Amino acid sequence: MEEQGLGCPGSASEKRYFPESLDSSDGDEEGVLACEDLELNPFDGLPYSSRYYKLLKEREDLPIWKEKYSFMENLLQNQIVIVSGDARCGKSSQVPQWCAEYCLSIHYQHGGVVCTQVHKPTAVQLALRVADEMDVNIGHEVGYMIPFENCCTSETILRYCTDDMLQREMMSSPFLGSYGVIILDDVHERSIATDVLLGLLKDVLLARPELKLIINSSPHLISKLSSYYGNVPLIEVKKQHPVEVVYLSGAQKESFESILRLIFEIHQSGEKGDIAVFLACEHDIEKAYEIICQEGSNLNPDLGELVVIPLYPKDKCALFKPNDETEKRCQVYQRRVVLTASSGESLIWSNTVKFVIDVGVERRKVYNPRIRADSLITQPISQSQAEIRKQILGSSSSGKLFCLYSEEFASKDMRPLKPVEMQEANLTSMVLFLKRIDIAGLGHCDFMNRPAPESLMQALEDLDYLAALDNDGNLSEFGIIMSEFPLDPQLSKSILASCEFDCVEEMLTIAAMVTAPNCFSNLPHGAEEAALTCWKTFLHPEGDHFTLINIYKAYQDIALNSASENCVEKWCHDYFLNCCALRMADVIRAELLEIVKRIELPCAEPAFGSKENALNIKKALLSGYFMQIARDVDGSGNYLMLTHKQVAQLHPLSGYSITKKMPEWVLFHKFSISENNYIRITSEISPELFMQLVPPYYFSNLPPSESKDILHQVVDHLSPLSTMKKEQQMCEKCPETTEQRCTIQ
Numbered sequence: 001m002e003e004q005g006l007g008c009p010g011s012a013s014e015k016r017y018f019p020e021s022l023d024s025s026d027g028d029e030e031g032v033l034a035c036e037d038l039e040l041n042p043f044d045g046l047p048y049s050s051r052y053y054k055l056l057k058e059r060e061d062l063p064i065w066k067e068k069y070s071f072m073e074n075l076l077q078n079q080i081v082i083v084s085g086d087a088r089c090g091k092s093s094q095v096p097q098w099c100a101e102y103c104l105s106i107h108y109q110h111g112g113v114v115c116t117q118v119h120k121p122t123a124v125q126l127a128l129r130v131a132d133e134m135d136v137n138i139g140h141e142v143g144y145m146i147p148f149e150n151c152c153t154s155e156t157i158l159r160y161c162t163d164d165m166l167q168r169e170m171m172s173s174p175f176l177g178s179y180g181v182i183i184l185d186d187v188h189e190r191s192i193a194t195d196v197l198l199g200l201l202k203d204v205l206l207a208r209p210e211l212k213l214i215i216n217s218s219p220h221l222i223s224k225l226s227s228y229y230g231n232v233p234l235i236e237v238k239k240q241h242p243v244e245v246v247y248l249s250g251a252q253k254e255s256f257e258s259i260l261r262l263i264f265e266i267h268q269s270g271e272k273g274d275i276a277v278f279l280a281c282e283h284d285i286e287k288a289y290e291i292i293c294q295e296g297s298n299l300n301p302d303l304g305e306l307v308v309i310p311l312y313p314k315d316k317c318a319l320f321k322p323n324d325e326t327e328k329r330c331q332v333y334q335r336r337v338v339l340t341a342s343s344g345e346s347l348i349w350s351n352t353v354k355f356v357i358d359v360g361v362e363r364r365k366v367y368n369p370r371i372r373a374d375s376l377i378t379q380p381i382s383q384s385q386a387e388i389r390k391q392i393l394g395s396s397s398s399g400k401l402f403c404l405y406s407e408e409f410a411s412k413d414m415r416p417l418k419p420v421e422m423q424e425a426n427l428t429s430m431v432l433f434l435k436r437i438d439i440a441g442l443g444h445c446d447f448m449n450r451p452a453p454e455s456l457m458q459a460l461e462d463l464d465y466l467a468a469l470d471n472d473g474n475l476s477e478f479g480i481i482m483s484e485f486p487l488d489p490q491l492s493k494s495i496l497a498s499c500e501f502d503c504v505e506e507m508l509t510i511a512a513m514v515t516a517p518n519c520f521s522n523l524p525h526g527a528e529e530a531a532l533t534c535w536k537t538f539l540h541p542e543g544d545h546f547t548l549i550n551i552y553k554a555y556q557d558i559a560l561n562s563a564s565e566n567c568v569e570k571w572c573h574d575y576f577l578n579c580c581a582l583r584m585a586d587v588i589r590a591e592l593l594e595i596v597k598r599i600e601l602p603c604a605e606p607a608f609g610s611k612e613n614a615l616n617i618k619k620a621l622l623s624g625y626f627m628q629i630a631r632d633v634d635g636s637g638n639y640l641m642l643t644h645k646q647v648a649q650l651h652p653l654s655g656y657s658i659t660k661k662m663p664e665w666v667l668f669h670k671f672s673i674s675e676n677n678y679i680r681i682t683s684e685i686s687p688e689l690f691m692q693l694v695p696p697y698y699f700s701n702l703p704p705s706e707s708k709d710i711l712h713q714v715v716d717h718l719s720p721l722s723t724m725k726k727e728q729q730m731c732e733k734c735p736e737t738t739e740q741r742c743t744i745q
Contacts, residue, residue, distance in 0.1 A: 042104055043134060043141045043157060052135040059133065062090030064237045068098060074233040075102055075181075075212060079205055082215045082229070084222045085237030087345060087391040091216045092122075092185050093130055099181040099214065100134075100158045110180030110210045112156065116163040116197065118189040119343065120146045127151070127160040134158075147486055148588045163193035167433060168486060174440035175204050180212065187217040187225065188384060189343070190420045190449075192430055198228070199445035200437070220384035220417055228448050243393045249406030255359045256284070258404055260291060266355055267303060267335055273354020273399075274336040278344065278389055280378060281363035285310050285339045286522055292337060294525075304334030311340040311348070342381065345388045354398060358389050360405035364419070365672065367426045369458035371644040372627060374426075376674035382418045386410060420449045427451055428489050431459040432468060435475045436483040465627065465698045466493045484595055487511060490624040495592070497623030501616035502604035504596060506549055510617075512589035513548040514669055514681060517581040520653060521572075531576040532658060539655040542614045543666075543683025545621060547655050549608060552589075555582045618685055621667055622693045628668050629690060630679060631707045637662045639679060641671070642707055648677040656682065665690070687714045 038047035059065060064085055074081045075098070085091045096115040103112055117123040127144035136142055143152030145161035152159050163184070170176060182201065187194055198215075205211055217225060222234065248258065263275060279285055289310045296306040338348060342362035362381050365374040386403070393399030403410070422430075437443055463469050466489055468479030475483070482492040491511050498507035513519060523531050538554065540546035558571045572579035596603055607613040630639035630648065637657075639648050648671055650657045656666075669681035691699075691714050702708050 041135050043100070044136050046135075048135050051132070055133045059090070059094065062094060064090040064094050067235050067237055068094070071095065071098060071235050072102070074235065075099070075214075078233050079209065079211070080213045080215070080229055080232040081235065082217065082222065082225055082232055083235045083237070084217060084219045086218065086239060087388050089237045091237065092117075092126055093133070095214060095216060096158055096160070096183055097130060097134060099183060099212070102212075103157065103180050106180070108157070108180065111178045113158045113181045113183065114166060114176075114179045115158070115160050115183040115185055116166050116194065117160060118163060118186050118191045118194065120162055122186075123160045123162050130158065130160070148584070148591050163191055163197060164486075167193045167196060170200065170440075170442075171433070171436050171483065174437060174442050175207055176211075177208075180210070181214065182211065183214040183216065185216040187215055188221045188418065190418055190422070192421050192425060192427075195420065195422050195448060196430060196433070196445060199447050200442055202229075202446055203442055203444070218384060218388060220387065224417075224448065241393075241399075243390050243399050243401050245390065245401045245403060247403045247405065247407050247410075249409070255361075255404045256288070259288065259357055259359065260295070262357055262402055263292065263306075263337055264295070264299065267299065267306060270303065271354070272334075274338065274350060274352045275355045275357065276338045276340070276348055276353045276392060277357045278359060279339060279341050280359055280361050281341055281376075282312060285312065285341060288339050290525055292339075307336045309336055309338045311338055311344055342385070345385070345392065348392055353392055355400050355402070356389055356392055357402045358386065358404065360386065360403060360409065360414075364424070366424045367455070368673075369426075369452075369455045371641070371646060371673075372426075372458070372462075373641075373644075373646065374672040376672050380405075380409070380413045380415075383410065383414045383416050384418055386414060422447065422451045423449060423455075427455050427459040428462050431456065432463060432475075432479065432483050432489050435463070435469070435479065439475065439480075462627065463489065465695055466490065466624065467695075468493075481599060481601075484599055485592065487515060487592075490627070491515070492624070494620050494624030495596070496601070498617075498620035499602050501619045502607070503613055503616040503620055504601070504603045505606035506608050506613065506617050507620050508589050508592050508596070509549050509552050509585075510545050510621075511592055512585040513552055515588050516585035517578065519548070519551055519578050519581045519585065521576045521578050523576065527576065534575045535653075536658060537575075539658065542618070544655050544681045545617070545669075545683045546614065548681070551577065552582070552585060553608075556586075559586075615689075618667070618683065618689060619693060621683065622685060622690060625667050625669070626690065626694045626698065628671070629685070630666055630668060631710075632662055632664050632666075633706070635662070635664075639666065640705070640707060642702060642705070644703070645705075646671075646673065646677065648679045650682060651678040651680045654680070654682055656684075687711055691715055 040046065041048055041052075064083075067083075071081065071083070083091050083095055092115075096113055099113045103110070115126075117126065123144050123146050127142055128138055131138040131142040134142060138144075139151045139156075140153060141156065142158045143150075143156040143160075145152055145159060145165045147162065147165065166176075166182075176182065184194060184197060184201075187198070201213055205213060215225060215229075219236075226232070226234065259277060259279070263277070266275060277288070279288060289308050292306060292308045296308070299306070336352070338353070340348070342364065358381075360381055361378055362385075363376055363378045366377055367374050390401050393401060434443055434445060460469070460473070463479065466478075466482070468476060468482055468489060470476045478493075478496065481496060482489055485492040485495060487495075491514070495504070495507050495511055498504045520535070521531075538547050538550040540550055555568075555572070555577070559568050562568050562571070569579050571577075572582065627643060629642040631642065632638065633640045633647075637649055639650070640646075641648065650662070650666075656662055663684035665685050665687055666679070666682040667685050668679035671677070671679045687710060691711055699708075699711070
């Protein structure tokens with residue numbers, strides 16, 4: 001694996017001295033003699049390559065390298081070690097390798113090493129980088145595990161994984177017996193899974209005195225971590241080069257225009273170096289990408305073309321690090337502009353970034369348990385986030401940070417630490433996991449920041465509605481099976497219900513498509529009409545869930561019948577579809593099908609296309625998503641949520657929006673409160689079908705509304721008592737048939 005030097009390389013084997021002749025390949029006598037002195041890699045028993053020594057020199061230049069001896073001493077003598085260091089200091093790549101050396105020295109008697117990451121791209125790229133530095137094969141001695149992708153074997157010594165994957169591993173192995181060292185990296189990100197692991201591992205450490213826990217964090221969280229875990233050793237990595245900070249206080253009101261102006265001014269100045277731009281949200285990334293590409297073509301060609309790279313944190317492949325090919329391109333184009341948003345700090349690994357532009361605000365989701373919906377709010381980033389963005393330039397003595405806000409704004413309006421995800425997110429999946437762990441006696445979790453009681457109560461209530469809990473509040477058999485799926489509990493429930501309604505194959509496809517990234521490509525300006533024409537070929541009259549099945553089936557047909565992968569990519573490009581997203585959906589569906597087979601759930605033959613099958617799919621969807629129903633209250637597409645008084649519109653890419661046919665009642669997959677209150681991925685349902693499948697105690701708890709009154713009328717119409725009353729009235733009107741009517745009754 002020929003990975004080039006990154007901004008945060010890292011690994012830590014002992015320094016080895018070697019003869020210069022090792023780099024020659026002419027086969028002379030000196031080279032042959034040198035081969036006899038080749039050092040063997042203790043991890044695979046093979047001689048080290050010349051590349052190993054080249055990367056070793058790079059690792060020795062990392063700020064954390066000076067702390068290796070101190071770290072190894074503390075690792076030997078303590079169960080918990082905290083490592084504090086800035087971004088790009090090398091802690092994410094060096095510390096895991098030092099821990100692998102420790103496990104090797106004791107012959108892996110307690111297990112190997114696992115290192116968690118918050119973001120999928122970081123886990124993948126760190127594993128690739130570290131395998132290169134350790135001079136071993138990726139997927140063997142070093143591997144990675146991310147949702148729906150496992151690049152490890154039973155012999156893997158060092159695993160990088162996302163924090164939610166290690167959390168899921170605790171369901172089958174509560175005490176994580178496969179590992180002798182657990183490293184929680186980037187703890188300052190405060191993701192739900194990392195916070196849960198921090199709490200649960202306290203009990204695991206008591207049960208396993210031989211287990212070692214390493215906590216990597218930025219300096220901002222160290223005091224809180226120290227008080228949380230008590231008096232444990234702390235390794236502090238010294239700060240890097242100072243960075244020039246330029247505050248542009250008047251630019252915040254017109255931040256978008258200021259960003260574009262700055263980018264072009266930097267480019268026209270002729271100063272060397274790439275530019276990283278931190279925007280508020282993904283929508284701003286797309287908007288900036290389009291404008292810079294358009295305006296950049298009008299710049300002086302002697303300065304070189306601007307290469308614009310949109311970087312989305314949720315994308316598995318998203319990471320900015322130059323390799324040989326991009327470095328060659330840079331000699332021609334001269335400058336790259338990386339556009340990213342909040343949480344994109346850990347995805348920029350390039351030493352070539354010399355300029356950072358920071359808008360100082362972010363758009364984040366905050367969950368409201370009362371209405372069971374996310375609100376998209378724009379707010380200032382934290383001081384810790386601002387500092388990490390500055391640290392991207394830490395290895396460069398000539399970097400500049402442009403802040404589109406004032407120093408006063410930074411000190412007064414920015415909170416010190418990043419918000420804790422556990423206090424802002426839907427906790428239903430977390431509570432389901434903790435209920436599952438409780439079976440193993442680890443249900444008590446000492447959180448560093450406790451979640452809001454209202455959010456916990458809403459999560460328990462939702463799990464009860466989904467039949468995941470028994471009368472004592474423990475997991476029911478349904479709940480245990482639901483927890484086997486790495487999905488939202490509502491989606492898991494729909495898959496289980498599909499077993500009863502004979503539509504498992506179709507439901508797995510829907511689950512895969514809504515879990516994968518959006519299958520529709522981001523459209524360049526002017527391509528909207530052509531894209532809509534293509535997408536219309538996939539529309540299904542029953543709704544968007546069925547349209548997703550059509551798209552997946554069309555992709556499958558092309559993939560099976562194409563001679564090469566290029567044909568599949570061309571087909572996706574021609575139909576304005578995201579090929580990476582469809583590939584991911586294929587992988588997700590395969591894993592979900594494997595889970596269905598492993599737990600021996602009944603799986604009927606696919607029957608997509610029949611009316612009965614369409615009805616069964618809607619029944620399965622309603623079994624999980626009965627809490628996400630809306631009604632068109634005025635016939636013009638204004639949908640009122642059944643659970644609260646929020647009004648929303650169908651998303652413009654919904655099949656109903658495209659065909660201008662607005663159903664009265666819909667089931668939706670997503671809804672968030674913003675300037676455009678869109679409900680996404682919708683399918684028409686009938687109120688009669690809803691009343692057949694909704695749990696009665698959920699319906700009785702709904703707030704009073706016109707929609708609820710309509711549904712009450714449906715209940716009265718459907719109930720046997722109602723039928724008896726109607727027949728009794730008919731008997732009174734028709735005396736001559738009374739005897740016959742009474743007999744029927």
